[in-house]
Amino acid sequence: MPTSTPTKWWSKDTVAVITGANQGIGYEIARQLAQNGLTVVATARSEERGKAAVEALRKELGGEAQELVAFHLLDVTSDESVAALAQWLRQTYRGVDILVNNAGIARAETEEKIFDTNYYGVKRVTKAILPLLRPSPAGARVINLTSDLGILKSLSDKYCVEWKDRDQITEDQIDHFIQQYLGESKEGTSKSEEWEDVYKVYFLTKVALNAYTSVLAREVGPAKEKVYVNCFNPGLTRTNMNDYLSTLQGNTFQINTLQEAAMTGIWLALHPVGGPHGKYLEQKNGSIAEW
């Protein structure tokens, strides 16, 4: 974990929006940010699950911190839902300081749905909230939850050699890669046999997300709009997304608690001015890693 003690620059007027905050790592990030005294907008795609989670969170926090948590509906795969959230944020808070793109799925009825949530969902939400990000003295933050399984260097050269150069990659190239992959997958001609396992598409969505983090970081740097953009890997953690790792065999894997999984995200949210930008951070120790 980065060791510098955060200089407290935030207050209860600092607004953090978290996607998929009704359970798992998103819930834990919401809990810790409210505990630190920020206003937290915990969003969820289900009104019932979201409101129940916010109620539980308020109970857990108690005291003044419970007043800091608000709920809003958000399905990251829906343009209407994203637009409604952005409008509500503008009316209610007039701006946002921290966006945590946490919502994600590993399996779905179609491969398109996984891309639509983990990659296009992040883009949809980020593009809608970017105009609301406030150039506070400490800078606004966009924090994307990714996986070490999606690091760009793990892509084989035969599949996508141009991706190796993160400084050159464009959003069009990422979108093209996804459409190419989905086309080949439908035809059964996919060249990506290295991804032939149950989480194959999930990994590819995180590759795309890492590349998008890099593209976005070039577009909106702290030197321009005062926005810090990074992604981090929370590490292997028992959550609903992976059936709480109930099928995991052997004890060779390091498994994080929710608190450990959230750690680097919290650090990225609260670091003082001048923190990392356009980086991939590893779990727990928060070291900046090669991607």
Ligand SMILES: NC(=O)c1ccc[n+]([C@@H]2O[C@H](COP(=O)([O-])OP(=O)(O)OC[C@H]3O[C@@H](n4cnc5c(N)ncnc54)[C@H](OP(=O)(O)O)[C@@H]3O)[C@@H](O)[C@H]2O)c1
């Ligand atoms: N757990 C791990 O080992 C691990 C490792 C590396 C990275 N990650 C990443 O960490 C993030 C959080 O995952 P988690 O492990 O905490 O899983 P989780 O407990 O299943 O939480 C995922 C959250 O995303 C929400 N979500 C799914 N689709 C959505 C949509 N269309 N719109 C809005 N919200 C949606 C879920 O809502 P519902 O409750 O309605 O389903 C849930 O709140 C993900 O991005 C994941 O890829 C996790």
